[in-house]
Amino acid sequence: MATTSSAAAVALVSLPFPASTSSSSRVSALSHRNPSPRPFRASPIRCSSASPNVSPAAPAPAPAKPQIELEFVGPKPGADGSYPVDRVAAASGEKLLRDVMSENKIELYAPYGKVMNCGGGGSCGTCIVEIIDGKELLNERTNTENRYLKKKPESWRLACQTIVGNKENSGKVVVQRLPQWKK
Numbered sequence: 467m468a469t470t471s472s473a474a475a476v477a478l479v480s481l482p483f484p485a486s487t488s489s490s491s492r493v494s495a496l497s498h499r500n501p502s503p504r505p506f507r508a509s510p511i512r513c514s515s516a517s518p519n520v521s522p523a524a525p526a527p528a529p530a531k532p533q534i535e536l537e538f539v540g541p542k543p544g545a546d547g548s549y550p551v552d553r554v555a556a557a558s559g560e561k562l563l564r565d566v567m568s569e570n571k572i573e574l575y576a577p578y579g580k581v582m583n584c585g586g587g588g589s590c591g592t593c594i595v596e597i598i599d600g601k602e603l604l605n606e607r608t609n610t611e612n613r614y615l616k617k618k619p620e621s622w623r624l625a626c627q628t629i630v631g632n633k634e635n636s637g638k639v640v641v642q643r644l645p646q647w648k649k
């Protein structure tokens with residue numbers, strides 16, 4: 467008899483619950499503190515045809531656009547007697563000659579035109595150039611040019627009316643800047 471009561475006392479002492487706790491709440495609390503481990507289930511291995519370590523093929527580079535090479539010859543020779551030449555390239559058929567010159571800081575206008583030009587609108591006639599070579603790579607003279615350049619040489623153009631290339635052709639165009647000033 468004494469052995470049974472002492473065993474019960476040991477059991478109560480070893481449990482971390484007050485003596486008043488019911489046996490069912492003890493089981494519940496014990497389950498919460500020490501949840502029974504879930505049965506191990508192996509995750510299925512997923513295979514993909516696309517390996518993450520292989521980068522996708524790079525897109526093929528776009529074909530190079532045809533280019534027009536431009537040479538701009540200055541109107542006056544330098545100290546050594548040679549005429550200064552600026553060289554640039556432009557994608558064929560994408561820009562006006564005036565814009566190509568402006569973007570590359572190549573002087574187009576004489577002093578009067580610098581301040582009085584119409585900004586490329588075809589209404590001032592100050593953006594004159596002469597095409598020395600390669601005129602077949604440019605558009606035909608426009609009606610605006612025919613009006614402003616009626617009494618000028620055939621090779622003169624208005625840069626704001628001149629399209630550099632036709633998107634398909636390529637080659638070299640030589641341009642005389644400020645032909646009216648040429649010495």
Ligand code: FES
Nearest residue numbers: 586588591593626
């Ligand atoms: S910029 Fe005026 S006509 Fe060309």
